[in-house]
Amino acid sequence: MSSRKTFYVTTPIYYVNDVPHIGHAYATLACDVMARFKRLDGYDVHFLTGTDEHGQKVEKAAAAAGLSPQEFTDKVSQSFRDLIGVMNFSADGFIRTTEKRHYAACQALWERLVAAGDIYLGKYAGWYSVRDEAFYADDETEVGADGKRRAGPVGNEVEWVEEPSYFFKLSAWGDRLLDFYEKNPRFIAPESRRNEVISFVRGGLQDLSVSRTSFSWGVPVPGDPKHIMYVWLDALTNYITECGYPDESNPLWRFWPADLHIVGKDIIRFHCVFWPAFLMAAGVATPKRVFASGWWTTEGQKISKSLGNAIDPVAMSAEVGLDPLRYFLLREVPFGNDGDFQRRALIGRLNSDLANAYGNLCQRVLSIVAKNCEGKVPPKGALVEADTALLDRAKGLLAVVRAEIDEQAFHRVLTSIWEVIADANRYVDAQAPWALAKTDPVRRDTVLWVLAETIRRITLLIQPFMPGSTAKILDQLAVAPAARAFAAFDTELVSGTELPKPQGVFPRFVEPAKVAS
Template sequence: MSGRPPFYITTPIYYVNDSPHIGHAYTTLACDVMARFKRLDGYDVKFLTGTDEHGQKVEKSAQAKGMDPQTFTDMVSRNFFDLAAALNFSNDDFIRTTEDRHTRACQALWDELIKRDEIYLGSYAGWYAVRDEAFYGEDELTTGPDGRKRAPSGAEVEWVEEPSYFFRLSKWAEPLLDLYERRPDFVAPDSRRNEVMSFVKGGLNDLSVSRTTFSWGIPVPGDDDHIMYVWLDALTNYITAVGYPETETGEYATHWPADLHMVGKDILRFHAVYWPAFLMAAGLEPPKRVFAHGWWTNEGQKISKSLGNVIDPYDLVKSYGLDQVRYFLLREVPFGNDGDFSHRAMVNRMNGELANDLGNLAQRVLSMIAKNCGGAVPEPGPLTDEDTALLGQARGLLPAVRAAIDRQAFHEALEALWVVVRAANAYVDRQAPWALRKTDPARMATVLWALAETIRHVAVLIQPVVPDSAARMLDQLGVPSDARDFTALGEGGALVPGAPLPKPQGIFPRYVEPETEA
């Protein structure tokens, strides 16, 4: 279609039983950074997020509010839609499982599985957690202090007996293990891959894929007594959004299989076991990669509603700034690990790295250019070994940053940029252009040009993480809007001597603690 390589990335669809919190923001942010990076790197990107709106939990929540489920989901889904806009996420599509296109896709997938004898009618008796919308084996349960049985997640379980359609999951254990062996990067990070393989090697039971005890869901084709199990419904969203059941043309033909499903570690089993099994059983390709990230704590404490320490993304942005929050979340911990949010850590990153390292570097250099070079890009003279070393570091950044992004190692990508930021700050101190102004103005111009060119590379490459701030930095360097993708990196896109520059302004202000009333 476009001649550009396709790249399809998805968030999980968020369950509308809840208000958006830091976990939702974190997953979508990671996808947003990858989507933005790939666009700048020449890919035809499709970035999908959305909401999961069916299931018993939603039906009960709607009843508790005295609302019908559709009105309730319309209201709550809007919160997630608005969050995407508020955090400057660049998703190309927002899917809701209550949309007609999704009902069509789910029923088409069901029909295909029936046709291939992958689904059969039986009856189910077992432990079910409404909160997780999941069934659990007796061996997975624990008994709480109140004597009630609980799922591994801590959710209460109840004994359920009802007629049910079953998916022949048990027959897909060997094909799944073969998939994990053939494609060792299918599940990441490695600790999660090992967890998934261990689960499948332990043996798989056929999976109940319909319910009759409540009605808020997608009807099973040809059997109105049943609705589809919410996870079969939810997972199908990834192919709904590329036009399934049309597979020969359009977006499915270009974008499926998905390049990356980004999920929290609590829903890995559904994405790395059930989902590829459903797809292979229907004769469809499984996704290329599933990455399960960790969870956040708040000042060292587990986040929970009962503790009242849920982190609201809107509050973070209001307190610290949007790009600052985006930077912190992907810089603070290796992606995939659990992380702790603390005010002190946030301020240290904002002031130490954004304000002092990068912000101060840009402000010093651009202010010196404004003051000493007539407010235009300086004219460089012959380059010294030190100049070419710094420029070489800046111009060589893309392969390292790209490799880290492709592994979802966002903290490594940012560290690669900061190695160059720190090198540029050391170079300024050594070259002392403020002293050269009096002794060797031509040399001063060369130093300032090399620094401006280094900042340009950092600003172009950090756009996916801090898009607004990077845009302002590139504006101040006089970089045209059509010269900000990765083809402009290197000597070919270098700043043109003599080009006028706007008056420099600070981009990353230092965080100052608000004064409290005595």
């Protein structure tokens, strides 16, 4: 029915072995901004997040908690679903790998891979450490003085284990993957990740063991249910399960292939090597782009459970406000880099960028309008050069921001917008509308109109980052909900429109502990 361009963006599905922290919120936030931006820009958008719930670890964690795996995952999955509300994420779908539809999709994909001749039954053999629950390659082990073979970080004893396993013929896909990367230079970002992946693939690929018989919490292999599918084959499939795979008549199938998978840098290989190989083998279109985000540290330290220094997005947003937190995460660090979460930096951004620059700009302009223009959008008179210069900068922003959004360069988007905010503050000082009030009210009105109009344009563009706060500002400018999409970017505020009483949107943050001195 719709001929609009589609845009499909996904978060990683989060492993339920962990409770949500700032890292999860960060990846989902980036997707949320992409989704909101594209919706405002007229796209038919689907934004998916969810939870990855299978595997031996979950099985064991559930047992330890005295719950069935299903009860356990129900509980943890819900905490991720709750994060959506807390962070004001605009997810269209939430998928769980324990859903029936997902089993169906995984099994269908498996059968397609078997039919294509890319899966065979073999034997998985290796040095296994019971303590580490992990296999080690030959060269990762060494025989000690006591004649025992050891491996791993703490040198646990290993034994030779063989178990039947299905394999995916990944070794046959190296050249086709390299070719794929070359023809699709935008497939992996940032650049350094792309280099890593290419050098990994150039180094040669081994066949991938894609089934396990050592546990049962997962998707059974069709026709051989003693085998459970390798969790990554299972997990990656979620992106097409959502679109209805294998039923290509499903209305959501229009979204495949995905435009963007945002992932953590730790799972880049699964998304950039295994996933396209599986899809190509099964004859399914490959996603267009995978972007690897970095990690956050806290005040210079790695986030770890033992230090208990994980940033809780719920508590943090309750303290400083949700939108300032969202702004900070995407402004402070170039997306794709690692970042350090410093409280001082967060407060600094909140006060200087939001309260002083943007919030105060809105407030100073709107309060002059309220006091001088009968609370209506002032009349727009003849424009002079200074007026058009500012208006043109604001108008030009949409094209700049579009381009940066498509690169996931969120910090540059915000930098560009804030340059115009600084211009607007300079313009206020230069034009001094409070002085014009006495000498030239007509000119004053035009100046105020130019400012209100500039604020409107800027605010439209900030919506994806701070949806709650920008809605309040647009309310204060009496911009109708229908006029908040980018299709209305090049309309103008209509003089004479009644405006509500202005109210500050970004209060300064003062550290409660700090006593005024």
